[in-house]
Amino acid sequence: xxxxxxxxxxxxxxxxxxxxxxxxxxxxxxxxxxxxxxxxxxxxxxxxxxxxxxxxxxxxxxxxxxxxxxxxxxxxxxxxxxxxxxxxxxxxxxxxxxxxxxxxxxxxxxxxxxxxxxxxxxxxxxxxxxxxxxxxxxxxxxxxxxxxxxxxxxxxxxxxxxxxxxxxxxxxxxxxxxxxxxxxxxxxxxxxxxxxxxxxxxxxxxxxxxxxxxxxxxxxxxxxxxxxxxxxxxxxxxxxxxxxxxxxxxxxxxxxxxxxxxxxxxxxxxxxxxxxxxxxxxxxxxxxxxxxxxxxxxxxxxxxxxxxxxxxxxxxxxxxxxxxxxxxxxxxxxxxxxxxxxxxxxxxxxxxxxxxxxxxxxxxxxxxxxxxxxxxxxxxxxxxxxxxxxxxxxxxxxxxxxxxxxxxxxxxxxxxxxxxxxxxxxxxxxxxxxxxxxxxxxxxxxxxxxxxxxxxxxxxxxxxxxxxxxxxx
Numbered sequence: 219x220x221x222x223x224x225x226x227x228x229x230x231x232x233x234x235x236x237x238x239x240x241x242x243x244x245x246x247x248x249x250x251x252x253x254x255x256x257x258x259x260x261x262x263x264x265x266x267x268x269x270x271x272x273x274x275x276x277x278x279x280x281x282x283x284x285x286x287x288x289x290x291x292x293x294x295x296x297x298x299x300x301x302x303x304x305x306x307x308x309x310x311x312x313x314x315x316x317x318x319x320x321x322x323x324x325x326x327x328x329x330x331x332x333x334x335x336x337x338x339x340x341x342x343x344x345x346x347x348x349x350x351x352x353x354x355x356x357x358x359x360x361x362x363x364x365x366x367x368x369x370x371x372x373x374x375x376x377x378x379x380x381x382x383x384x385x386x387x388x389x390x391x392x393x394x395x396x397x398x399x400x401x402x403x404x405x406x407x408x409x410x411x412x413x414x415x416x417x418x419x420x421x422x423x424x425x426x427x428x429x430x431x432x433x434x435x436x437x438x439x440x441x442x443x444x445x446x447x448x449x450x451x452x453x454x455x456x457x458x459x460x461x462x463x464x465x466x467x468x469x470x471x472x473x474x475x476x477x478x479x480x481x482x483x484x485x486x487x488x489x490x491x492x493x494x495x496x497x498x499x500x501x502x503x504x505x506x507x508x509x510x511x512x513x514x515x516x517x518x519x520x521x522x523x524x525x526x527x528x529x530x531x532x533x534x535x536x537x538x539x540x541x542x543x544x545x546x547x548x549x550x551x552x553x554x555x556x557x558x559x560x561x562x563x564x565x566x567x568x569x570x571x572x573x574x575x576x577x578x579x580x581x582x583x584x585x586x587x588x589x590x591x592x593x594x595x596x597x598x599x600x601x602x603x604x605x606x607x608x609x610x611x612x613x614x615x616x617x618x619x620x621x622x623x624x625x626x627x628x629x630x631x632x633x634x635x636x637x638x639x640x641x642x643x644x645x646x647x648x649x650x651x652x653x654x655x656x657x658x659x660x661x662x663x664x665x666x667x668x669x670x671x672x673x674x675x676x677x678x679x680x681x682x683x684x685x686x687x688x689x690x691x
Contacts, residue, residue, distance in 0.1 A: 258345040272297035287449040311346040320373040327404040329354040356523030377413035394421035406437035466610040478617035486627035495563040511632030514540035561589040568606035
């Protein structure tokens, strides 16, 4: 049997095939109270202003609360965290973890997503008197060991750090009754499949497993067949890139004009998220934007976790209006009122496009995704978007043009540097790469055809000669 959403199907060796949710699908619940959640959870939902379940929550909560294995696909930003988090907490409530032995585990691909999941579930965990611990790289492992030693019913972890703690015997997974894999496809893409499979081999074999993701493909099928028991499959939303409230634009730019176009987009009113391929490119563009008066900050894996946490907080509260990032921000980043995502470097993988795009138009809001391409990149970008199911509007633009402002809200930057030192004007015919390919060669020439380096060498020789004359005076 092939499911229309592309989710794994068929009979796995040694295990039954995933089962579809009963048809016809019941109408979404009017309120969370219809789903049988505890009074403490309902009260907390009300206090936080969460009135009605999103479709993925209405579809999966009944099965998850009954203890069924669940395979859930929902558009990024559709509410998957509460879809797995509320039943996990509800079914764990009333139990107490022994030191180093959690009762529930949520595995996620990135530090940012781990922190976001923890923050989203913390009010409900507190209401149910459950202790949570976040286990991620880039933070003090000693502090995390201490938290686990004190006891935590629920652990939210990245696979690498969890593996390290298990190896150190600081965490034992044998009592974990409920395991969630969030964004499992990205964990596989990042090379975490062995650690994820290892963790699933160590949790209770008769426990509940839930897998939630925006896409279900490739190595995820292997995890489903091996570790999920007759899962109910729910797919309630299209992929992120096909959201009806999202506009997609390809802006064809002239190479030497790309810095100016990007800077004007970044100077718009409102937040914008800029994606580039490399850490070097992110840092280079961030310095350029700040030198021209744009409140920008960089986010990539080369930053420490405290730096990354602070940068995200500043972006969310408006102190920073431009976040320049690698794909580390393509998942798990939720920012209210983020209505523009720009691919400064076009992605080559359609899944990367889908997840970058999913940072906007979240929870039914509207947003735009803009991809900057040079003429030579148009064919490859068109192929990638076709594979992603995207039909963008293609427009040729130059800096300062009305079309650029109409599509992105671009405007001229203030030009007042935010950090020490004056802003350096960038010549219109200089196309310094964003991709971290190294610095461009210095082609400036001194008078008489001599290079700048030769001129500097001549000045140094003259200075040495003058010093020798003074000394021999």
